[in-house]
Amino acid sequence: MSSRSSLRATVVSYSFGELIEHLLIRQLEVGSVRIQPRHNSIPRGRSIILLSRYLGLFLFILTLATAGLGQSQQKPTALPSPSPQEDDRVTVFTEEVRLPVIAVDQFGHYDPTVVPDDILVLEDGVAQQIKSVRRIPANVLLVLDTGGELSGLGGVSKRTTLTRDVALELLGNLREDIWVEIMQFNNSVDLLQTWTRDRPATVKVLKTKLSSGKRARFSDAVAAAAQQLKDRPEGSRHVVFITDGVDTPGGKLTLAQAMKQMSAARATIHIISYTEYVRQQPPKKPGSDVVRQVPTSHDPITTMDPTQPPGTTRSPAYVVHSITFDPAMRRQRKAYEDAIRNSQQVLTEIAEETGGQIYLPKTSDDMMSQARDAAREVGAEYVVTYRPKRPLSSAKKGEYRRIEVASRRVGLSLRSRQGYVVPSQP
Numbered sequence: 056m057s058s059r060s061s062l063r064a065t066v067v068s069y070s071f072g073e074l075i076e077h078l079l080i081r082q083l084e085v086g087s088v089r090i091q092p093r094h095n096s097i098p099r100g101r102s103i104i105l106l107s108r109y110l111g112l113f114l115f116i117l118t119l120a121t122a123g124l125g126q127s128q129q130k131p132t133a134l135p136s137p138s139p140q141e142d143d144r145v146t147v148f149t150e151e152v153r154l155p156v157i158a159v160d161q162f163g164h165y166d167p168t169v170v171p172d173d174i175l176v177l178e179d180g181v182a183q184q185i186k187s188v189r190r191i192p193a194n195v196l197l198v199l200d201t202g203g204e205l206s207g208l209g210g211v212s213k214r215t216t217l218t219r220d221v222a223l224e225l226l227g228n229l230r231e232d233i234w235v236e237i238m239q240f241n242n243s244v245d246l247l248q249t250w251t252r253d254r255p256a257t258v259k260v261l262k263t264k265l266s267s268g269k270r271a272r273f274s275d276a277v278a279a280a281a282q283q284l285k286d287r288p289e290g291s292r293h294v295v296f297i298t299d300g301v302d303t304p305g306g307k308l309t310l311a312q313a314m315k316q317m318s319a320a321r322a323t324i325h326i327i328s329y330t331e332y333v334r335q336q337p338p339k340k341p342g343s344d345v346v347r348q349v350p351t352s353h354d355p356i357t358t359m360d361p362t363q364p365p366g367t368t369r370s371p372a373y374v375v376h377s378i379t380f381d382p383a384m385r386r387q388r389k390a391y392e393d394a395i396r397n398s399q400q401v402l403t404e405i406a407e408e409t410g411g412q413i414y415l416p417k418t419s420d421d422m423m424s425q426a427r428d429a430a431r432e433v434g435a436e437y438v439v440t441y442r443p444k445r446p447l448s449s450a451k452k453g454e455y456r457r458i459e460v461a462s463r464r465v466g467l468s469l470r471s472r473q474g475y476v477v478p479s480q481p
Contacts, residue, residue: 150442150443150446150447150448151186151440151441151442152178152440152441152442152443152447152475153289153290153438153439153440154176154290154438154439154440154441154458154460154471154472155290155291155292155323155410155436155437155438155439155471155472156174156188156410156436156437156438156439156460156469156470156471157323157410157432157435157436157437157469157470157471158435158436158437158467158468158469159435159467159468160466160467160468161466161468163431163468164431164435165431165434165435166435166467169188169437169467170188171185171186171187171188171439172463173188173462173463173464173467174188174439174460174461174462174463174469175460175461175462175463176439176441176458176459176460177458177459177460177461178443178444178445178456178457178458179445179456179457180457180459181444181445183441183442183443183444184441184442184444185439185440185441186440186441186442187439187440188437188438188439189437189438189440190436190437190438191288191290191291191438192230192232192233192234192291193230193233193234193291193293193433193434193436194233194234194236194250194284194287194288194291194292194293195229195233195234195235195236195293195294195295195433196235196236196237196238196280196283196284196292196293196294196295196322197222197225197226197235197236197237197238197295197297198238198239198240198276198277198280198294198295198296198297198298199218199219199222199237199238199239199240199265199297199298200213200218200239200240200241200271200273200276200296200297200298200299200329201215201218201239201240201241201265201266201267201268202240202241202242202267202268202269202270202271202272202303203241203268203269203270203271203299203301203303204267211332211333211334211335211336212333213299213329213332213333215265215266215267217419217422218265218297219261219262219265220419220423221297221327221422221423221426222237222261222297222426223258223261223262224423224426224427225295225327225426225427225429225430226254226257226258226261228426228427228430228431229430229433229434230434231252231254232252233252233433233434234250234251234252234287235248235250235251235252235257236248236249236250236251236283237257237260237261238276238279238280238283239264239265239266240271240272240273240275240276240279241266241267241268241269241270241271241272242268242269242270242272243268243272243275244272244275244276244279246279246283247260247261247264247265248260250287270303270305271298271299271301271302271303272302272303272306272307273298273300273301273302273303273306273310274302274306274307274308274309274310274312274313275306275307275308275313277310277313277314277316277317278307278308278312278313278316278317280294280317280320280322281313281316281317281319281320281322282316284320284322285320289321290438290440291436291438292320292321292322292323293322293323293324293325293411293433293436294317294322294323294324294325295324295325295326295327295429295433296324296325296326296327296402297327297329298326298327298328298329298402299328299329299330299333299395299398300326300328300330300395300398300399300401300402301391301394301395301398302394302398310401314405317405318408318476319476319478321472321475321476322409323409323410323411323436323472324405324406324409324411325406325411325412325413325414325429325432325433326402326405326406326411326412326413326414327414327416327422327425327426327429328399328402328413328414328415328416330395330396330398330399330402330415331399331415331416331417332416332417332418332419332421332422333395334395334417335417335418399415407473408472408473408474409472409473410470410471410472410473411432412429412432412470414428414429439460439471443456447477447478450477452479453476453477454476454477455474455475455476455477456474456475456476456477457473457474458471458472458473458474458475
């Protein structure tokens, strides 16, 4: 066995002190020199050399032993494992804009031949390179106003039955692959039907679950609709309101707060408005030109006052052309007239900003016809995608970017939203 093998075997069998002594002796044996501890036979110079070699070897072994002892006492540190919450969800911020664009031909019908070269998109005045133009199934949220059925300015009022009929007409003209959800609002906001393609089930809901109320929480309905759209694919979100847009005071949100949430949902909004309908006069009846006094209460003390001439009351009200000129009612109608005027302006701005359209029917037949028009609008939509030349990652928080869409082909009409708020980065 070689000297190296012998050394390895000796380390295993000796203690540390014995190991040092044995190594020193072994070193001398290898060099053909033996230790003579009791005899002074080694020359002085040779002794100094041997002592230096012993001391260097001793320090080297001591260093190795100390390092080995430290490593044996050190406990391994386990690497921290990621928590399940960190691995379960990954958020990706994509540099792509999905823009809904309604495309119709010169007759107002859906144009199925649109290609990227037909569309010009400007973002803040800068032309963008379109990546794709495609069609995906739309998601349509019907929001029905069934509250505040106040008699209209001309005697014609908003009616829940008419709202239901208009919704059924629109539903019957939507493509079968379109997803539909239904909400109503009156004293509160209620979700009647979750997202579905089951047309018979949706028709049944409209015929059996609509209910009326005294109030109309329009702002709360707008905010609730925005929440319902969050999980639907962007570029395919539509909201159809059938309403006069008048908001009863006392809701949870203001209209400005609700519209901010709807703007963040980036949906296309279509509105079938009652604002012109309630201004119309009903057909005249024979004898309607007669002016007569009518009682304002069913209280016998006020209606049958013995101190007044027969047929008169203390608080008179008169009817001309079937319109009651009660002072309290006139004040209420005056307030409603102001609210209608303001709401029509707001509803028009909402529809135009989001790329939708507002319909202002004057008769029930007009409402039915325009419900079909709204269904065609939804069916004529494309989703245009592009990568902004100015990166979304460079946008400030809440930054708004203006959008312009134009047709490059004769006979093709395009309409889209006027801008969008850059989504916050994760």
